[in-house]
Amino acid sequence: MKYYIKTYGCQFNYSDSERVSAVLESAGLKRAKNHLCADLILFNTCSIRQTAEDRVYGTMVNMAKLKKIRPHLRIGITGCMVKRSSTKKSLKPDPLVKNMDDVDFVFRIEDSARLPQLLKETGLEVPHETPDEFDNGTLKNYFKINPKYSSQFQAFVPIATGCDKFCAYCIVPFTRGREKSRPMEEIWEECEKLVKNGCKEITLLGQNVDSYGLSFLDRNEKRFASLNVGEKIYFTRLLEELDKLKTKGLRRVRWTSPHPKDMTDDVIEAVATLETQMPYIHLPVQAGSNVMLRKMNRPYTREHYIKLIEKIRHRIPDCAISTDIVIGFCGETEKMFEETCELFEQARWDMAYISQYSMRRFTAAYKTMKDDVPRKEKERRWHRLNKILTRISHEKHKEFIGKTVEVLVEKCVKGICEGRSEHFKRTQFKGGKNLIGQIVPVKITDALAWNLIGELI
Ligand code: 5AD
Ligand code: SF4
Numbered sequence: 484m485k486y487y488i489k490t491y492g493c494q495f496n497y498s499d500s501e502r503v504s505a506v507l508e509s510a511g512l513k514r515a516k517n518h519l520c521a522d523l524i525l526f527n528t529c530s531i532r533q534t535a536e537d538r539v540y541g542t543m544v545n546m547a548k549l550k551k552i553r554p555h556l557r558i559g560i561t562g563c564m565v566k567r568s569s570t571k572k573s574l575k576p577d578p579l580v581k582n583m584d585d586v587d588f589v590f591r592i593e594d595s596a597r598l599p600q601l602l603k604e605t606g607l608e609v610p611h612e613t614p615d616e617f618d619n620g621t622l623k624n625y626f627k628i629n630p631k632y633s634s635q636f637q638a639f640v641p642i643a644t645g646c647d648k649f650c651a652y653c654i655v656p657f658t659r660g661r662e663k664s665r666p667m668e669e670i671w672e673e674c675e676k677l678v679k680n681g682c683k684e685i686t687l688l689g690q691n692v693d694s695y696g697l698s699f700l701d702r703n704e705k706r707f708a709s710l711n712v713g714e715k716i717y718f719t720r721l722l723e724e725l726d727k728l729k730t731k732g733l734r735r736v737r738w739t740s741p742h743p744k745d746m747t748d749d750v751i752e753a754v755a756t757l758e759t760q761m762p763y764i765h766l767p768v769q770a771g772s773n774v775m776l777r778k779m780n781r782p783y784t785r786e787h788y789i790k791l792i793e794k795i796r797h798r799i800p801d802c803a804i805s806t807d808i809v810i811g812f813c814g815e816t817e818k819m820f821e822e823t824c825e826l827f828e829q830a831r832w833d834m835a836y837i838s839q840y841s842m843r844r845f846t847a848a849y850k851t852m853k854d855d856v857p858r859k860e861k862e863r864r865w866h867r868l869n870k871i872l873t874r875i876s877h878e879k880h881k882e883f884i885g886k887t888v889e890v891l892v893e894k895c896v897k898g899i900c901e902g903r904s905e906h907f908k909r910t911q912f913k914g915g916k917n918l919i920g921q922i923v924p925v926k927i928t929d930a931l932a933w934n935l936i937g938e939l940i
Contacts, residue, residue: 484511484512484513484522484523484607484609484610485512485513485514485515485520485521485522485523486504486507486512486513486514486515486521486522486523486524486525487514487515487517487518487521487523487524487525488500488503488504488524488525488526488527489518489524489525489526489527489542489546490527490562491526491527491528491529491535491538491539491562492527492528492529492531492535492562492563493529493531494639494686494688494739495639495641495644495688495690496527496528496529496562496563497633497639498630498639498640498641498688499527499561499562499592499595499641500527501630501631501632501633501639502595502625502626502628502630502631503525503527503561503592503595503598504630504631505628505629505630505631506595506596506598506599506628507523507598507599508631509599510598510599510602510609510610510611511609511610511611512609512610518546518549519549521556522553522555522556522557522607523556523557523558523559523602523607524546524549524556524557524558524559525558525559525560525561526539526542526543526558526559526560526561526562527561527562527592528560528561528562528563528564528565529562529563529564530562530563530564530654530658530843531563531653531654531655531841531843532838532839532841532843533841533842533843534841536564539564543558543560543586546558547585547586550585555607557587557588557602557605557607558585558586558587559586559587559588559589559590559601560586560588560589560590561589561590561591561592561595562592563654563655563658563659564658565589565590565591565592587605588601588604588605592625593625594625595625595628596625596628626641626665626669627669632677632682634893635680635681635682635920636681636682636683636684636891636920637682637683637684637685637686637891637893638677638682638684638685638686639685639686639688640670640673640674640677640685640686640687640688641665641687641688641689642664642665642670642687642688642689642692642695642721642738643662643663643664643665643689643690643691643692643694643695643698644659644660644662644663644689644690645659645660645661645662645663645690646659646661646662646690646691647661647662647691647694647697648690648691648742648780649780649847650769650779650780650781651778651779651780651813651846651847651848651852652779652809652812652840652842652843652846652848653843653846654843654844654845654846655690657844657845657846659690661698662690662691662694662697662698663698664689664695664696664697664698664699664717667696667717667720667721667724670687670721670725671724671725674725674728674733675728675731678728678731678732678733679731681732681920682732682733683732683733683734683735683891683920683922684733684734684735684736684737684891685725685733685735685736685737686736686737686738686739687721687725687736687737687738687739688738688739689738689740690740691740691741691742691745692718692738692739692740692741693716693718693741693742693745693746693747693750694718694742694745695716695717695718695721696716696717696718696720696721697717699717716745716747716749716750718745718750719747719749719750719752719753722736722738722750722753722757722760723753723757725759726757726758726759726760728759729758729759733759734759734891734922735759735761735891735905736757736759736760736761737761737763737907739765740765740766740767740807741764741765741766742767743766743767743768743781743783743787743788743791744781744782744783746766746791748794751794751795751798751799752798754795754799754802755798755799761905761906761907762799762801762802762803762905762906763802763803763804763805763833763905763906763907764795764802764803764804764805765804765805765806765807766788766791766792766795766804766805766806767806767807768785768788768806768807768808768826768830769781769807769808769809770808770809770810770812770815770819770823771785771819771822771823771824771825771826771827772785772815772818772819772820772822772823773785774814774819775812775814775815775819775823778812778813778814778852779809779812780847785822785826788826788830789826789829789830792804792830801906802906803833803834803879803906803907803908804830804832804833805832805833805834805835805836805907806830806832806834806835806836807835807836807837807838808823808835808836808837808838808868809838809839809840810823810837810838810839810840810861810864810865810868811839811840811856811860811861811864811865812840812848812856813840813848813852813853813854813855813856814852814853814855815840815856820864823868824867824868824871827868827871827872827875828871828875831875831879832872832875833876833879833906833907833908834872834876834907835868835872837865837868837869837872839858839861839862839864839865840854840856840861842854873932876932876933877930877931877932880908880930880931880932880934880935881930883904883908883927883930883935884927884928884929884930885926885927886926886927887924887925887926887927887940888904888905888906888908888910888924888925888927888935888937889904889905889922889923889924889925890902890903890904890910890912890922890923890924890925890937891903891920891921891922892914892918892919892920892921892922892923893919894919895914895915895916895918895919898913898914898915899911899912899913899914900912900913900914900915900918900919900939904925904935908934908935909933909934909935910925910927910934910935910936910937911934911935911936911937912925912936912937912938912939913938913939914939918939923939923940924939924940925937925938925939925940926938926940
């Protein structure tokens, strides 16, 4: 019996799929090479933008056609398109997917441990019995599931899930729920085990990694902690703890994403001083206009953001910084958009992930604002920003020519190795498959807009 998981969206979903794989394999299912030979197809979905949902529907309709020739095929849906309340008791699909007759079951990602049970309820006999905690669904904390990692030398480790920030455009607080941090010991155990098995790079995941630990505190303490008076914040303490794994072979600890509001000095200090920290920070700004930031419920100004990246670059002079931008949000005028363009020139991000605003159900913007920037105008603004980004990214890459970077080799196709440098720059060079999983020095000889080219030293 074989399964196939189609994952959409962010690294969090990919990490969740590794846990789902582990549950299925503990029930005796094997991973299928592709969907054509699978007995079970699961969709781990994303709903951050309408285009993400449309992509899921498109593939789902196509794959469901397979049922005509393989009637025993079972199809399940999980992830962000599954409403939080939809599967508590029943197997009834979410209203979103109720017109999809070919969908057999829907489950919340937090209920992954119940998967073998759900499969039995849909008439699929799983090959062997699973441990009790899987069968009766008592494994409430799905983070305790030991994932089936897709790489031996790189891993994603969730440190918190959910979000309490409620940005006006964002559906995440409604799909992933309130922010909840994993206990530090649990994260440590997972990372230690990974490193013992040869993992060299760990990426910590959370919607707001720098507010890690706040969910442990009561309301009063939270106010105190977010002011960061005196003591180091929990996130920094976690980075310091994990840095100790360098003696066991851990080389890199990355994390994504922080919120500018919670980016305290001690986080910057940790990046500057800890050996496993890399000189790269992804710091979403979302907009360059203060009016937009306020409407988006982002509690900082462009001036605060600029000061923050100046501080980072002062303490870590070569630090690469990237960002997320939403353009065409409700009421964004040409002038406000120009402010975002100006911020690009000022911030000179190494990379920016630019999205066109897409209205999402449940959000404050959906309830109280008007999606009034026309689609064509959003596209025009997107292209304009992308042009600025391409130019700056190319200029930044050229600064690496002649320098030597360390690359963690992820793949090698037809004699060309590829991996990320310390600064998260995609780097290519001639080499063999034997280098996969190693960190090697590469001298940069050429720079393209989106990657570096070099020679193995
Ligand atoms: N429309 C467009 N982009 C969005 N993002 C989040 N919600 C929306 C939306 N409704 C973007 C933000 C966030 C990233 C993960 O996705 O930039 O940082
Ligand atoms: Fe969404 Fe804002 Fe939370 Fe990020 S911080 S997940 S953009 S609500």
